[in-house]
Amino acid sequence: MAIPKLNAYALPTAADIPENKVSWAFEPERAALLIHDMQDYFINFWGDNCPMIDQVIANIAALRDYCKQNNIPVYYTAQPKEQSDEDRALLNDMWGPGINNHPEQQGVVAQLAPDDQDTVLVKWRYSAFIRSPLEQALKETGRDQLIICGVYAHIGCMTTATDAFMRDIKPFMVADALADFSREEHLMALKYTAGRSGRVVMTEDLLPVPQSKGQLRALILPLLDESDEPEDDENLIDYGLDSVRMMALAARWRKVHGDIDFVMLAKEPTLDAWWALLSREPKS
Template identity: 55%
Template sequence: MSIGNLTSYPLPSASELPESRVAWPFQPERAVLLIHDMQEYFVAFYGTDSPLIEQVVRKLVELKARCKALGIPVVYTAQPTEQSDEDRALLNDMWGRGLPARPERYPVVGPLSPEIDDTVLTKWRYSAFHRSPLADLMRDWGRDQLLIGGIYGHIGVMQTAVDAFMRDVKPFVVADATADFSREDHLTALRIVARTAGRVLTLEDVVAAAADPGWTRAGLRGRVRGMLLDADELRDDDNLVDFGLDSVAMLGLAEELQRDGIRVDFATLAANPSIDEWWRLIDAASTPATSEIHE
């Protein structure tokens, strides 16, 4: 049983991305980029001239170039051409012989070919951490954030993100640099990561965060949601006290703002307990150094 033919679909837009429960800032000096399973074998299931693959490859090329410029290590996963039945085990039941049946399709697609200073990991299971030195490499590099893009979203990308979280590595899935079996599978994978394991963001978000890690409305929203036990129904104009936000959390937020040069104190936050009001205050009180805060 093989994967079967896959068709293109529109990539999720920024407005469709699920809210992540965590608001971890992307920090280039702590990050590693993982380009996941972009081998000719897996890409071929989309057929030739796939608009979806063209977009994803283009975005991964840009993402890789920007990561290289920031000194972020680049890691690839690639299944080997020779896999014994013992190595494949249950993968044979689920997917058949897989890549060993088409060894000529082992290479990573041309525009994304690994460079001499990139790391290529042998891939044995859905998670890139399984039977690989990825965790050890990240530890040696002093890095604990993992940017992930590639294929397939609801299989290896999502499960690598969850595995990263279980190892205290913060995963960031780049939604528009990822492809999946279908748009429904893609969105499902993003929702699971956002709800249980990490942050979902776009290539534009990564670029903006690397260039200007300041405060954003989306970042504020993520911070607030991370302070609440149940924020599923929270709207930006809701009273946060009604959702259980306490004074200790507000005080911590006020101290964080003031450390960043944004002059909003605890009393002002307590008197205006909603995301809408807090963002208005932050936007108005930003110092010149943080005045260009992106929506």
């Protein structure tokens, strides 16, 4: 009846993204971020020091940082630590008492702790919209796109995405900023959302440029042919990075840094050099 002990698995990559039925463009001025149920209680089912969860948290943190830099409102869901039987209702039958038995684990994980500018919604059911002011808050701020990340992909996240769709709010499920009971259930949630209620994306699809050298490395590694990882000062071309991929990167990063082009990247194709270019303040 309770949530089982969970095991890590390989997070989805761009190659795992199902075909999206819709091609909605992400528009920051119309978007809000929802960090869903990232409470210690739910994360602790993976145990301590889980690399998969560390990566999910890092991806969510990057999304949150980007949203704060671009005046995109950030919402959290969090179940209360005290829930009456009337409030919990059928959740008792499906999952037992939940956080009621672990009130000390009610808080959001420390790495993602909300600040005074964020809105924390009390979570009563799978959908973040039930018994919450989320829909009204989005309407009042002119937001009709909802970035969804957190846990668990096939339960609350997928249900919230479907509920958003039925309220004419476009959900964007971030594949590598979600976690689930298993990879199979994670991929099922992505497939359902992509075909029925929203658009599935990767963290990097929403971030014009990486927010750290670590994120830059994570972006580049899948583009290389070599199994060995390059050092920060090593030539990426020697590791199989081709000109087509480099041109695609230049086109993407030029949206923020207008002076970046293929020649600039090819002149010194190392992580160190590229991070120096990307970590500059964008020119207004």
